[in-house]
Amino acid sequence: GESVGLHLPTLSVQEGDNSIINCAYSNSASDYFIWYKQESGKGPQFIIDIRSNMDKRQGQRVTVLLNKTVKHLSLQIAATQPGDSAVYFCAENLNTGNQFYFGTGTSLTVIP
């Protein structure tokens, strides 16, 4: 899961397995959440978002789950592929305001 430590949490999965990446967010008033993927040498890439009036949203091979009670967000990647290897991090936003707050990320490695 997400950590503010110096070392990124890591997750290694076999190709074809499902991956679950977790994020604990800080502000109970945040109402918009986003998952990003960042490959080495590139900028963060938007994956999927969810608003606080939902607890689940699905995209292509990805699902985001939101548990507001415990301020927890997760990203599920189905049938993980080598191209999914990257750092994944979540972001939270309050009242669709101008400032977003980002987690430190989890490094996902897919083993062929």
Next chain:
Amino acid sequence: DAGITQSPRHKVTETGTPVTLRCHQTENHRYMYWYRQDPGHGLRLIHYSYGVKDTDKGEVSDGYSVSRSKTEDFLLTLESATSSQTSVYFCAIKKGANSPLHFGNGTRLTVT
């Protein structure tokens, strides 16, 4: 591709010198942001802009200034670079009121 170009992609400079990083967007979005990314930290907001000549500070704005004289360009200036400003800098745009940020590919700045 969010239509964001950052320049330069890499820069090495000496302590005390001024440095300007450029972010150019092709889609005329109102909101533009500058973030820095460092190990152990999530992306941290330096400054953002909500229109031409309209800017505001983020959480790590000390030592940085910005300018936005045209919708498409957002400049980040380090008036006198310090080693603590060695980082990867990302520009982002927001395409609408209830939408995620989209990032450029970053500028890696090293201050020696």
